[in-house]
Every structure is written in structure tokens, then in C-alpha cells.
Amino acid sequence: xxxxxxxxxxxxxxxxxxxxxxxxxxxxxxxxxxxxxxxxxxxxxxxxxxxxxxxxxxxxxxxxxxxxxxxxxxxxxxxxxxxxxxxxxxxxxxxxxxxxxxxxxxxxxxx
Amino acid sequence: xxxxxxxxxxxxxxxxxxxxxxxxxxxxxxxxxxxxxxxxxxxxxxxxxxxxxxxxxxxxxxxxxxxxxxxxxxxxxxxxxxxxxxxxxxxxxxxxxxxxxxxxxxxxxxxxxxxxxxxxxxxxxxxxxxxx
Numbered sequence: 001x002x003x004x005x006x007x008x009x010x011x012x013x014x015x016x017x018x019x020x021x022x023x024x025x026x027x028x029x030x031x032x033x034x035x036x037x038x039x040x041x042x043x044x045x046x047x048x049x050x051x052x053x054x055x056x057x058x059x060x061x062x063x064x065x066x067x068x069x070x071x072x073x074x075x076x077x078x079x080x081x082x083x084x085x086x087x088x089x090x091x092x093x094x095x096x097x098x099x100x101x102x103x104x105x106x107x108x109x110x111x
Numbered sequence: 112x113x114x115x116x117x118x119x120x121x122x123x124x125x126x127x128x129x130x131x132x133x134x135x136x137x138x139x140x141x142x143x144x145x146x147x148x149x150x151x152x153x154x155x156x157x158x159x160x161x162x163x164x165x166x167x168x169x170x171x172x173x174x175x176x177x178x179x180x181x182x183x184x185x186x187x188x189x190x191x192x193x194x195x196x197x198x199x200x201x202x203x204x205x206x207x208x209x210x211x212x213x214x215x216x217x218x219x220x221x222x223x224x225x226x227x228x229x230x231x232x233x234x235x236x237x238x239x240x241x242x243x
Contacts, residue, residue, distance in 0.1 A: 011201060015196045017223075021189070023230045027171045029235035035169035062154060065147050072144065100158060108165025 003086045007064040010057040017054045055100055060093030139198045146195035153188045160184060177239040189232040197225035 002039075017039040027034040041047045070076040076085050119126070160181055164172050175181060200221045208214040 008203060011196070011199045014192075015200055018228050018232075019193075020233075022228045024187075025176070025185075025232050025235040025239075028169060028176055029238040031167040035172065041205060044116065058154075062151065066151065069147070071146075100162075104162050104165055107162050 003056065003090065007061060007068075010061040010064070013057045014054070014061060017057065020050070020054060052097070052101065056093060056097040059096045059100070060089065063089040063092045063096070139201070143195060143198045145190040146198075150188065150192040150195065151183060153191065156184045157188050173239050176236065177242060179240065182236050182240045185236055186233060189236070193201060193225045193229035194233075197221060200225075 024038050027038040042051055067076070067089050070085060076082060145210070160175070163175055176185065201218055204214060204217045204221060207218050
């Protein structure tokens with residue numbers, strides 16, 4: 001029940017988060033100085049926090065959205081199934097976010 | 112039966128049937144699902160691309176983003192996400208903004224935002240691919 005508003009809130013956050021994606025692509029297309037400025041921001045504490053939040057919002061919204069697919073197809077309406085889907089999206093979103101960041105640091109940190 | 116509205120041979124019920132509260136049918140509902148499925152399929156490749164780019168300088172990033180398969184993955188993701196977020200934000204606006212003029216302004220601003228973000232990202236990706 002409470003998760004349906006989280007789905008919406010993460011959606012709204014991602015809406016504004018696409019500005020980060022656009023900014024990063026534009027900087028890559030613009031040249032070295034614009035790109036290193038973006039990298040400097042993303043590497044700062046605030047930048048890392050925002051990108052971490054963006055990662056979680058994206059992955060949570062994805063899993064929560066898959067939950068909606070299951071409902072759209074007409075399954076998962078029993079009380080225990082709804083609970084399982086909801087907790088799955090919540091825990092899965094946090095788990096995947098941590099996993100992606102571990103892989104990111106393992107792969108990207110060495111470069 | 113002499114007024115302009117009566118020119119159509121469709122009955123009033125026939126004109127509104129299947130349109131629902133949005134007055135425009137289920138088109139946006141369906142497009143939101145298509146774009147959602149598209150992004151579900153694209154999320155793994157997109158995350159892989161982003162991880163490939165971490166820690167690289169602009170020249171390295173531009174080279175990777177400029178390769179055709181990666182550019183196509185990113186283009187598809189940008190188009191699907193901007194379309195999806197435009198529909199999603201419109202639903203949020205329609206749910207919470209009940210002042211009619213304000214609602215129209217908000218929906219217009221939403222369209223401008225989504226199209227601008229999409230076009231700016233698409234332009235950047237094409238520029239990276241063509242190396243101009």
C-alpha cells in the first residue's frame with residue numbers, strides 16, 4: 001500500500017534525474033573540460049550521494065514496475081502474493097543498488 | 112438535429128465509449144507499458160555501458176559512446192525513458208492539480224521538459240557517433 005506512493009515518488013525523482021543523464025551526455029559530446037567538470041561533480045560527496053540515490057530510485061522503480069506488470073497480467077492479487085511482490089521490490093531494489101555500486105567500484109575504481 | 116454537433120452520424124454514446132476519464136482512450140496507458148518493457152530489456156546493457164565508462168576521460172568516453180551498438184542502446188533508452196516519464200508525470204499532474212488553467216500549464220511544461228531532455232540527449236549521442 002505505502003509502496004505505491006514510493007513507486008510514484010521514485011518516478012518523479014527519476015524525472016528530474018534524467019537531467020543528470022542529459023548533462024553527462026552533452027558534456028561528453030562537448031569536450032574534455034565540460035566532461036571533467038561533470039566528473040568532478042559526480043566524484044564529489046554530494047555528487048556520489050545524488051548518483052547513489054538515482055541508482056536506487058531507478059532499480060526500485062524497475063522492480064516495483066515489474067510488480068505492476070505481474071498485476072497487469074492478472075496475477076499476484078492474493079494478500080500473501082502482494083506482500084511478497086512488495087517486499088521483493090523493496091529488498092531487491094536495495095540489494096541491486098549495492099551490487100551495482102560494488103561492481104562499479106571494482107571495475108571503474110581501478111581506472 | 113440542425114446544430115453542428117449533429118453532423119456526425121455517431122451517437123453521443125458512441126463518441127465517448129472506451130475513452131474513459133482521460134478523454135483520449137487507453138493510448139497513453141499502452142505506451143507507458145511499451146516503454147516500460149523496453150527499459151526493462153535495456154537496463155542491463157545500459158548499466159554495463161555506464162560501468163564501462165567509469166573513470167575514463169572524455170576521449171575514452173566519447174570513443175565508447177560513439178560506437179554504433181552502444182549509441183543505439185543509449186538512444187533507445189533515452190527515447191523510452193523520456194516518453195515514459197512524460198506520460199508518468201502527466202498522470203501525476205492529472206491526479207493532483209485540479210485547477211484547470213494550472214493543470215494545462217503544468218502539462219505543457221511537462222511536454223517541453225521531456226522533449227527538451229530527449230532531444231538534447233539524442234543530439235549529444237548523434238554528435239558523439241559522427242564525431243563532428
